[in-house]
Amino acid sequence: MARYLAKTRTLVPDALRRWCDQMGVMELPEATVRNLECTLEGITRRARYQLDFTVNGLQFRGKVSYTDDRCKxxxxxxxxNGAKGPEITSVAELSAALAGDPG
Structure with missing residues (x-):
């Protein structure tokens, strides 16, 4: 279990890097990582993490989950104001979200 936890924890920056690539962000931001869950159920291993990070002055919260070798x-x-905004997967979604900024 400890080995699996260590392995998935090293994959967290990879998920963040992939998202940054989609968004055109050149530098990987510093992220606070919190372990939400790590379980072994039979042969299925599962780990979930929460990330808090800032890009260009905007705050984001991410959830990264792994089941065996699949990452989402x-x-x-x-x-x-601390309220959850929309899920952002592209620059266009970010622009649309910022145009309708409630805060």
Whole structure:
């Protein structure tokens, strides 16, 4: 279990890097990583992490999950008032979200 946890924790920056590539962000931001879950159920291993990071002055919160060797991630914009914003997967979505900024 400890080995699996260590392995998935090294994959967290990879998910963040992939998202940054989609967004055209050149430099990987510093992220605070929190372990939400790490379990072994029979032969299925699962780990989930929460990331908090800032890009160009905008705050984001991400969830990264791994089941065996499959990785999924969601990155959300966090408004200045602390409310959860929309999931952001492209520059166009970010622009649309910022145009309708409630905060």
């Amino acid at each position: 991630y969601k990155m959300r914009l966090i408004w200045p």
